[in-house]
Amino acid sequence: MGIKPLVLFMTSEMYPFSKTGGLADVLGALPLTLFRMGVNAAVVTPLYGRMNTSEFGLRLLTERCPVGYPWAPITAEIYQADYYGMPIYFVGRGEYFDRRNLYNTHAGDYFDNCERFNFFCRATLEWARRLDWAPAVIHAHDWQSALVPAYLHFWRRTDPFWKDTKTVLTIHNLAFQGRFASRLFFESGLPAEAWNMDGAEFYGDFNLLKTGIAYADSVTTVSPSYAEEILTPRFGCGLEGMLARRRGVLRGILNGADYSVWDPRDDKFLPCIYKAGCAEGKKDCKAALLKEMHLPDQLEDRPVMSFIGRFRGQKGVDLLIDIIPRLMEREVGLIVLGEGKLEHEARLQELAEVHQDRLRVIVGYSEDLAHRIQAGSDIFLMPSRYEPCGLTQMYALRFGTPPVATAVGGLRDTIVPHPAPGATGFTFQDPTPDGFFAAIQQALELWDADKPAWEAMVDRAMGQDFSWEQSAAQYIDLYRSLGARV
Numbered sequence: 370m371g372i373k374p375l376v377l378f379m380t381s382e383m384y385p386f387s388k389t390g391g392l393a394d395v396l397g398a399l400p401l402t403l404f405r406m407g408v409n410a411a412v413v414t415p416l417y418g419r420m421n422t423s424e425f426g427l428r429l430l431t432e433r434c435p436v437g438y439p440w441a442p443i444t445a446e447i448y449q450a451d452y453y454g455m456p457i458y459f460v461g462r463g464e465y466f467d468r469r470n471l472y473n474t475h476a477g478d479y480f481d482n483c484e485r486f487n488f489f490c491r492a493t494l495e496w497a498r499r500l501d502w503a504p505a506v507i508h509a510h511d512w513q514s515a516l517v518p519a520y521l522h523f524w525r526r527t528d529p530f531w532k533d534t535k536t537v538l539t540i541h542n543l544a545f546q547g548r549f550a551s552r553l554f555f556e557s558g559l560p561a562e563a564w565n566m567d568g569a570e571f572y573g574d575f576n577l578l579k580t581g582i583a584y585a586d587s588v589t590t591v592s593p594s595y596a597e598e599i600l601t602p603r604f605g606c607g608l609e610g611m612l613a614r615r616r617g618v619l620r621g622i623l624n625g626a627d628y629s630v631w632d633p634r635d636d637k638f639l640p641c642i643y644k645a646g647c648a649e650g651k652k653d654c655k656a657a658l659l660k661e662m663h664l665p666d667q668l669e670d671r672p673v674m675s676f677i678g679r680f681r682g683q684k685g686v687d688l689l690i691d692i693i694p695r696l697m698e699r700e701v702g703l704i705v706l707g708e709g710k711l712e713h714e715a716r717l718q719e720l721a722e723v724h725q726d727r728l729r730v731i732v733g734y735s736e737d738l739a740h741r742i743q744a745g746s747d748i749f750l751m752p753s754r755y756e757p758c759g760l761t762q763m764y765a766l767r768f769g770t771p772p773v774a775t776a777v778g779g780l781r782d783t784i785v786p787h788p789a790p791g792a793t794g795f796t797f798q799d800p801t802p803d804g805f806f807a808a809i810q811q812a813l814e815l816w817d818a819d820k821p822a823w824e825a826m827v828d829r830a831m832g833q834d835f836s837w838e839q840s841a842a843q844y845i846d847l848y849r850s851l852g853a854r855v
Contacts, residue, residue, distance in 0.1 A: 374411035374456065375855050376403065376848065377504040379493060381486065381513035382471060383414045383457070386422060386450075389471055390679065391624075391760045392511060392541050395591070398627040399844070402837040404455040408845065408855050413493050415485075416448055416461035418468055425450035425457070434496045436488060439556050445492035460492045475711060483549040483577070486513040487557055494520060503530055505853040508537045508844075512547030515581025516557065519569070522584035523560055535851040538585035540578070542757050543599050543606045544683065547577030567614070571607070582611055586851055588619045591758035592779035596621030604755055622844060623782055625837030626763040631740070633768050633831075638740035643769075645831035648824060651744065651769055658745025662729045664702055672816050673702035674809075675746035675770070677739050677761055680709025680717070685752030685775065690716050691802040692809075697724045699813060704742055705730045743768040748812050752805045756780050766793055766830040773808045775800050783835060787811065793830040 382388055384397035396412060404410045433444040446461035460466075465485045473479060494517065497503065509517045518536035525531045554564055554575035563569045569580040582588055590596045596619055598604035599612055612619060633651075634644045640657040643650020652669070659668055674696070678684040689705070690713065696703060705717055705728075714732050721730040731738065743749070749765035751774035758779030762772045766783070774780040776796040786796040797808035816823050848855045 375409040375505040375853070376400075376411075376508060377493075377497075377506070378410065378412040378508045378510070379490070379514035379517060380412060380414050380510045381489070383412055386414065386420050386457070386459075387417050387471060391758070394627065394760055395541070395624055396510065398625065398837050399841060401453060401455055402625070402841040403844065406838070406841055406845070408841075411456045411458060412452075413458040413460060415466045415489055416446070416459035417466050417471060422450050422459075425452055427459070430458075431496075434492060434499065436492045437495050437558070439558060443488075445488070445496070447492075447496055458493075458496075460489050460496075462488060462492075465489075483547065483553045483575070484556075486547070486577070487516060487553075490514060490516045490520065491558065493517070498530060501530075503534050505533065505855055506535050506537060506848050506851070508539065509581060509585070510539050511541050512545060512578040512581070514538075515547065515577045516559070517581070518585035519559055519563060519580045519583070523563070533852075535586045535848070535853050536584075537587045537589060537847065537851075538581040539589045539591065540582075540599070540757070541591055542683075543578070543590075543604070543608060544755075546571075546579065546606065546608070549575045549577070551575055567611070579608055579611055582608065582615055586618065587847060588612075588615055589847070590619070590621045591624045592782045593621035593623060594781045595755075595757045595778040598755070598778060620847065622840055622847070623779060623835070624758040624760060624763075625840040626760060626767065626835045628767065628836055631743075631764045631767060633744050636740055636744070638737040639744050640741075643744075645769070645828045648827075651827075654741070654744040655747070656745075658704070658741055659702070661741065662704060664704075664729065665726060668702040668727065671700055671702065672747045672813060673704065673745070674748045674750055674773075675703070675742045676705045676707070676750045677742060678707050678751070680707050680713035683754055683756075684709075685754055685800060685805070686713050686717075688752045688800065688802050688805045689750060690720070692806045693720050693724070693728065695806055696809070697727055700727075701813070702727045703729070704746060706734065706739060706742055708732050708734060743770055746770050747816070748773060748809070750809070751775070751780060752800065753777060753780065754800045759783070762794070763833075763835045766833045766835075769827040769831045771795065771812065771826055771830055773797075773805075773812050775805075783833070785829075787815065787826070791829060792826055793833060794826075 380396040382393040384393040400410045427450045430447045448459040450457045641653045680686045717730040749770045749772040756778040772794040784794040797804045
């Protein structure tokens with residue numbers, strides 16, 4: 370196995386191996402940043418089907434790692450890959466993880482998600498136990514890993530092996546909690562005393578994220594503003610009471626942006642590279658994008674807006690759909706990339722048929738196209754109803770594409786709103802179509818009336834620094850505050 374990590378990250382997805390959203394980007398960057406800063410870190414994640422690991426030297430460590438209660442006869446396979454020098458471990462079991470998608474299909478969540486990720490948690494801990502390796506910190510992420518803090522909370526009472534291991538649970542999106550039937554609690558291996566309103570029970574159901582919040586040594590969110598918001602009924606998703614009880618261990622640490630991947634100064638996906646103060650490079654990227662999208666050359670002199678994200682209520686895609694007819698009256702271009710609810714996909718495609726000269730909708734996700742859209746558009750739209758942190762607005766800033774975004778969560782922490790001094794974008798308070806459209810109008814008015822001011826905003830946006838080193842240093846401080854020697 371080599372060096373035994375002191376900080377073990379547990380995650381259900383990690384770029385470049387698996388990805389459905391920002392969680393994967395975070396876990397592809399934060400552990401590696403800590404590793405390069407001298408922290409002995411590693412990541413463990415499920416081995417999904419259709420996962421590209423060829424360039425990282427995947428190898429089998431063991432075929433028969435026992436998982437324990439309630440799967441005593443069932444074993445896991447453990448694999449290892451080297452991710453730029455840092456070890457990545459994969460938990461494999463074909464019937465649980467060899468599927469087309471990670472969590473669901475268009476028809477809904479997989480029926481056995483609770484068992485799948487409980488298996489993942491138990492396999493990881495049993496594997497560490499067999500190797501006589503207790504990390505200083507196990508850093509779990511979201512509901513899929515949230516049972517680990519609970520297991521260790523109870524196991525530390527009787528098993529000295531775990532007595533010095535601290536647990537951190539990071540909430541990336543409180544709306545996704547892993548809520549299942551109560552019978553699954555009694556099959557989880559947690560003691561009966563955890564089944565109460567201050568523990569795993571949530572209105573008669575087994576809530577995995579709530580369980581982790583209840584028993585973790587520290588709970589973090591991905592931005593300072595979101596840590597405050599989730600204590601309120603508006604953003605607490607029913608867990609504001611539990612979070613208030615654990616407020617003393619709750620902390621918001623802003624995510625970072627991986628500028629080794631998202632930087633127009635050195636981006637393999639762009640037709641040309643550019644930097645702040647180099648307007649011509651961005652113009653060339655815009656011209657290439659218009660050609661790729663089969664949009665008219667006339668849009669080179671008009672604002673082209675973009676939306677990249679999931680088509681669901683949180684991301685405010687319905688607000689965008691509502692105002693598209695009004696936007697098209699402003700002689701602007703719009704490019705939409707994403708997937709999600711079928712009704713949103715269908716409505717966007719209908720609108721694209723009506724406005725073929727200025728609207729393009731690409732259903733699905735393409736990493737390279739996302740880069741070219743960020744570089745080739747002028748204004749980035751992010752009308753989220755809530756946003757724990759958000760990464761795409763950080764990418765947009767670095768690519769010189771001022772965002773128009775709701776003033777919530779991490780968006781509030783990363784965008785300086787016009788007309789404040791040092792503005793880098795535009796924000797709005799009211800998550801309604803009218804509130805969103807008014808903020809876009811503000812951006813269009815600045816574009817039309819004061820090009821030097823617009824270009825100065827673009828340069829300021831590109832100069833913002835949300836590098837992971839700043840966030841990683843805060844996590845090191847957190848681990849040490851728990852008494853972990855890292």
